[in-house]
Amino acid sequence: MNAGRVLATSTSRNVVSEVTRDIVMRTSDMYELFELGRSVGLERQRNGSMEMLEAVVRACSDEQEHLAGALALAGGVFVATQNKHARRVCDALVRRQNGAGGPSMLRVWCELAPYIRLPNIHEVVAEAERMCDVSVLGNLAPFVSEQSVERVASAVHAASVDVLLRMEMGTASYEDAHRVVCAAAGVAQHLVDGTDRGLDRVWALVSDALASTHWASVCTSSDQIYEDVGRAGTEDYRRACTALVSYAQRQNSERADAMVNAVFALQPCLRYLPRSSVRVGRGREGAVLFYMDLLEHIAGQLTTRTVNALVMPLAVRYVQSVERDWFESAHALILSVLDAGHAKVAVWYARVVLALYPQRINMDLLDISFTAAIRALAHSSSPELSQSCIDLLIARIDECAASGVERGVRRRELLCVLASQVASVPLDLLSFVMTSVDEHVDCEPLWATRRDVVGHVQDTVLESAELERRPVLASWVWRMRARVDAR
Numbered sequence: 001m002n003a004g005r006v007l008a009t010s011t012s013r014n015v016v017s018e019v020t021r022d023i024v025m026r027t028s029d030m031y032e033l034f035e036l037g038r039s040v041g042l043e044r045q046r047n048g049s050m051e052m053l054e055a056v057v058r059a060c061s062d063e064q065e066h067l068a069g070a071l072a073l074a075g076g077v078f079v080a081t082q083n084k085h086a087r088r089v090c091d092a093l094v095r096r097q098n099g100a101g102g103p104s105m106l107r108v109w110c111e112l113a114p115y116i117r118l119p120n121i122h123e124v125v126a127e128a129e130r131m132c133d134v135s136v137l138g139n140l141a142p143f144v145s146e147q148s149v150e151r152v153a154s155a156v157h158a159a160s161v162d163v164l165l166r167m168e169m170g171t172a173s174y175e176d177a178h179r180v181v182c183a184a185a186g187v188a189q190h191l192v193d194g195t196d197r198g199l200d201r202v203w204a205l206v207s208d209a210l211a212s213t214h215w216a217s218v219c220t221s222s223d224q225i226y227e228d229v230g231r232a233g234t235e236d237y238r239r240a241c242t243a244l245v246s247y248a249q250r251q252n253s254e255r256a257d258a259m260v261n262a263v264f265a266l267q268p269c270l271r272y273l274p275r276s277s278v279r280v281g282r283g284r285e286g287a288v289l290f291y292m293d294l295l296e297h298i299a300g301q302l303t304t305r306t307v308n309a310l311v312m313p314l315a316v317r318y319v320q321s322v323e324r325d326w327f328e329s330a331h332a333l334i335l336s337v338l339d340a341g342h343a344k345v346a347v348w349y350a351r352v353v354l355a356l357y358p359q360r361i362n363m364d365l366l367d368i369s370f371t372a373a374i375r376a377l378a379h380s381s382s383p384e385l386s387q388s389c390i391d392l393l394i395a396r397i398d399e400c401a402a403s404g405v406e407r408g409v410r411r412r413e414l415l416c417v418l419a420s421q422v423a424s425v426p427l428d429l430l431s432f433v434m435t436s437v438d439e440h441v442d443c444e445p446l447w448a449t450r451r452d453v454v455g456h457v458q459d460t461v462l463e464s465a466e467l468e469r470r471p472v473l474a475s476w477v478w479r480m481r482a483r484v485d486a487r
Contacts, residue, residue, distance in 0.1 A: 004036050008043040013055045020059035024069040030105040033069050037076020045081050053077065054085050061089040068101035072108045079111055090116055100127035110139035118143065125152060134159040138183025142190070149190045150198060153205040156183045157266075160209035167215055167283045177216035178234065184209040185236035188243035200255060203247055204262035207294060208287075210240055211267060215286035218325065241294070248298040256301035263291065264310055285326075288314070292329040299333070300340040307342045319352055320360075327360070331369065338372045343380035346373040350389040354396050363413035367420050374424040383426040390425065393418050394436055412449040415440055416456040422473055423465035430469065434476050441480060450484045 006019045027033050037056075044053035057077055063070035071093040078086035094116060100106065100123050109124045118124065121144055128136040134156055141152045160180045166172035184206050191203060217237065248256055264270045269284040270291060295311055302311065311333065318330035334349055353361060353369040361369070370393065377386045397418065400411040419437050422430060437453070444450050458477050465473055 004040065007036075007040045007056055011052065013052070016052055016055040017059040020056050020073070021063065024060065024063055024066045024073060027069060028104065030068055030072040030101065031107045033072035034076040034079075034108045034111060037073040037078075038080040039076075041077040041080035041083070041086075050083070053081070053083065057083070057086045057089050061092060067093055067097050068105050071097060071101070072105065075108055075112050075116075079115065087116070094118060094120070100124045103127065103131050103133075106131065106133055106136045110136055113140055113143045122148060125155075129155045132159065134183045135179050138179075138186035141183065141186035146190055146194060146196050146199065149187060150202050150205070153187045153202045153209075156180065156187055157205040157209045157212075159183070160212040164212040164215075164283045164287070174216050177213040178236075180209055180213045181216075181234060181240070182236045185240040185243075188240040191243040191247040194247065195250070197255070199247070200251075200259050201262065203244060203259055204266060206240065207244055207263050207291075208266040210237065210244075211263075211287035211290040211294075212283070214290040215283045218286045218289060244294065245297045248301055251301060253301060253303045256298060257303055257306045260295070260298075260302060260306055260310060267291070270310075270314055288318075289326055289329055292318070292326075292333045296329070296333045296336045299336040299342075302340070304342055304344070307337055307340075308344060311337060312345055320356070331365075335369065335372050338376040341376060341379060343376040343382070343385075346376045346380075347385055347388050349373050350392055354392055358410060358413075363416065366413075367417045370417055371420055371424050374421050378424060378426045383429075386425050386429055387432075390418075390421065390429070390433060390436070393421075394440075397440060408446060408449065411444075412446075412452055415444070415449065415453045419453055419457045420461055422457070422476075423461050423469070427469065430472070434473075438480060442483065447484070454481050454484050 003019050003023050007016060007023070010016050010019070023036070024033065027036075040056060041053060044050060044056075057074050060070040060074040071090065074086055074089045074093060077083065078090050090112065094112075097120060099120065100109070106124065106128055109118065109121075112118065113121070121140060125137065125140055125144065125148075128140065129151075137152050137155050137159075141149065141156075144152055163172050163176045163180055166176070187202065187209075188206050191199060191206070248259060251259070267284075267287055269288060292314060295314070299307065299311065315330045315333045315337070318326040319334065321327045321330065334345065338346060338349070350370055350373045353366055353373075357363075357366045370389070373389055374386055377383055377389065393414065397411060397414045400407045400414065415437070418433070418440070422433050422437070425433050437457075441450050441453055444453075454477065457473075458481070462470060462473055462477065
């Protein structure tokens with residue numbers, strides 16, 4: 001402390017030089033030297049005594065035996081003041097430095113990396129790997145070359161797997177998960193604008209690192225890091241996820257398929273987790289939740305083969321889950337698959353959502369889900385299958401034909417869903433759907449139900465319909481309203 005005070009206040013060049021050399025020689029903690037350099041730099045800059053500060057830096061540049069310590073001290077001065085002379089000294093010391101300088105130097109390299117090119121960065125990364133210091137790896141990741149980033153990604157992924165295994169044994173903390181997420185976000189910076197095919201493997205490793213630590217976001221936590229962030233995760237998590245989605249959406253179907261196959265290979269639970277009910281907070285089930293959310297955003301890049309073989313079996317497993325997060329993610333994933341034009345599951349999904357209504361989903365969700373299935377079929381090679389879905393919906397409406405307040409509400413909601421399909425069904429099926437709606441509305445004993453169905457079509461359906469069918473629908477709605485008002 002006394003020596004640091006001398007460096008910050010002395011007006012004698014000789015004293016400053018001697019004390020600098022003595023501190024560098026005697027101090028073994030490199031980050032302590034870095035912090036000392038930073039505080040001295042700030043104090044000298046505040047006092048305007050930059051000449052004495054340059055004496056400190058010059059003494060560091062003359063050091064021959066303790067290069068790491070001299071670099072740490074000069075680096076602290078440079079980071080604090082952005083002094084040009086300190087920058088030149090740091091550059092010179094970095095070129096003379098062999099190796100990483102020991103474990104205590106790792107944090108110093110992290111501080112210097114944003115400002116100074118590190119010729120020895122691979123040696124520093126190797127030292128961080130040896131020390132299993134995932135925080136250092138994450139800080140250095142943005143500054144390694146694209147050709148070398150896979151090595152860093154592999155180390156971060158290994159750390160994430162270790163955290164996942166320790167979590168399942170009850171020995172991992174939220175801070176452990178947070179360090180991995182921060183490191184993964186550092187690696188993911190290479191994916192923001194990267195195009196090299198070698199980054200596909202990095203994408204898979206970063207994805208699985210985030211998946212392996214997703215339990216920290218899913219669990220209800222009082223930990224300050226994750227408090228009130230929930231599934232949205234921390235800022236680092238969101239930044240990494242944005243990079244993953246952006247990178248995947250820039251790839252063609254062949255590369256996107258290969259990337260998804262790679263993550264399924266890294267995480268066997270995606271294929272083999274049993275159909276038992278999901279327990280919130282379990283590490284691998286958190287990984288599954290992460291992947292369903294990720295696949296939702298990239299389903300449009302995948303081929304039908306990959307969707308049918310990998311994506312849909314994952315979603316089917318949770319489509320009736322009792323846990324809300326998994327239930328919602330599974331349905332969001334299926335809707336994304338349908339929106340991407342993969343219509344093979346449309347009829348099955350129509351049956352599923354009709355069975356889930358009204359206990360698990362309300363009318364609005366049923367409308368969205370059923371309409372998505374119809375639209376996927378309408379633009380597929382088998383548009384005639386839309387008839388099967390419409391028949392299922394009509395049968396469900398007829399089941400509610402008996403009297404009763406609850407059945408009346410369900411009948412009205414299902415009729416509105418049927419009426420919505422006039423904007424989505426293939427044109428050759430439009431007349432059948434309009435006639436079915438007319439028949440059910442005319443037979444409806446409650447005037448309020450008839451009014452609600454007509455209002456739903458007029459206010460909502462017409463706006464979403466294609467231009468070519470709007471004149472027909474407008475005329476149909478006018479006639480239906482006239483009949484309802486006349487009764």
